[in-house]
Amino acid sequence: MSQLTHLNAAGEAHMVDVSAKAETVREARAEAFVEMKAETLAMIVSGSHHKGxxxxTARIAGIQAAKKTWDLIPLCHPLLLTKVEVQLEAQVELNRVRIESCCRLSxxxxxxxxALTAASVAALTxxxxxxxxxKDMVIGPVRLLAKSGGKSGDFKADI
Structure with missing residues (x-):
């Protein structure tokens, strides 16, 4: 099992020094779900929601959140993302919305x-x-679907 990289030799939290790492194209995809009543989902799909x-709105919120992840998660590096995509799908038969995000950079x-922050904030929105x-909508699960690039290699979640 890998060691926790955000802890130094004294066991204290610290930001990992990535200055010696090679630049590679990196991409990650994540998903989140929002379960709700059929009537709530129908209102969203029909466009009859009084807030617009x-x-x-959720798509823009997810994109903005991805760009601000370093402000939200204490030990994350500020990144120059080259792509952030947030897709939303009404799964009417399951009374839920599926959110999939994709983030990329070199x-x-x-x-x-x-990617996880984008999907989570879109769900919260x-x-x-x-x-x-x-008020009793349920958010979750939220999970990483895939990642590529970097020394640790590729990852793809079991579906």
């Missing part, structure tokens, strides 16, 4: 946290916009 286009550290009509 829920999916458009750099010295991975973008897993940025859906909750925020719809909480007036339904």
């Amino acid at each position: 286009d829920v999916f458009a 750099g010295k550290t991975g973008v897993e946290m940025e 859906i909750y925020d916009m719809c909480k007036a009509v339904q």
